[in-house]
Amino acid sequence: MDRFYWNYKTPGGFTDMVMYSDGTYLTGLVFEKTADGFTNRWWKEKPQSITDKESADSSKASEAAEPVHRLLPAFEDTVRWLDLYFGKDPMTGDFTEQSIWPDFVPEMKIEGLTPFRRKVIEIMRSIPYGQTMTYGEIAAEIGAPKMSAQAVGGAVGWNPICIIIPCHRVMGAGGKITGYGGGLDNKKALLKLEGITK
Numbered sequence: 001m002d003r004f005y006w007n008y009k010t011p012g013g014f015t016d017m018v019m020y021s022d023g024t025y026l027t028g029l030v031f032e033k034t035a036d037g038f039t040n041r042w043w044k045e046k047p048q049s050i051t052d053k054e055s056a057d058s059s060k061a062s063e064a065a066e067p068v069h070r071l072l073p074a075f076e077d078t079v080r081w082l083d084l085y086f087g088k089d090p091m092t093g094d095f096t097e098q099s100i101w102p103d104f105v106p107e108m109k110i111e112g113l114t115p116f117r118r119k120v121i122e123i124m125r126s127i128p129y130g131q132t133m134t135y136g137e138i139a140a141e142i143g144a145p146k147m148s149a150q151a152v153g154g155a156v157g158w159n160p161i162c163i164i165i166p167c168h169r170v171m172g173a174g175g176k177i178t179g180y181g182g183g184l185d186n187k188k189a190l191l192k193l194e195g196i197t198k
Helices: 052-056 058-065 073-086 115-126 135-142 149-158 184-193
Strands: 004-008 017-021 026-031
Touching: 004 073, 017 073, 026 073, 115 135, 115 149, 135 149
Parallel strands: none
Antiparallel strands: 004 017, 017 026
């Protein structure tokens, strides 16, 4: 199965982004050159898990891991979504500080979902623009209040489609800004853009 990618130039204060697709759906959206960017599983791995036999054939695995740079309809929708979110003026192409939460979502497919990850992603998608939840609140909503924040944090950090699935809105206890695969500077900038922090 082929993989594709496209780059997105963000406004000042953010790291640029890269998006991935299986040819039909958006399968990844990450900040470049951060913990979840070019070095993570969305860039390096095959769509399916690599078997021991395939792992032994490094050239085969390498060939399968190389995505193709091509503008696809899924990427056009994602670019349009990001332009709205980051407040890009369609006339001038300049970024304003007038972010909005788009009223549409690019067609997405998330590979490797476990039931637990699915629940966490559903909750993250329900967090309104400009608001936050804590890891503990997510655990309580799942119905497992004694679950460790670390378990929820692992599922939040696994999220392959940042911003659209707003993992940046998940905070530590007491609203503390904690780890973010896309880099803490990007998380802080996203929270500021949405008016959550100053």
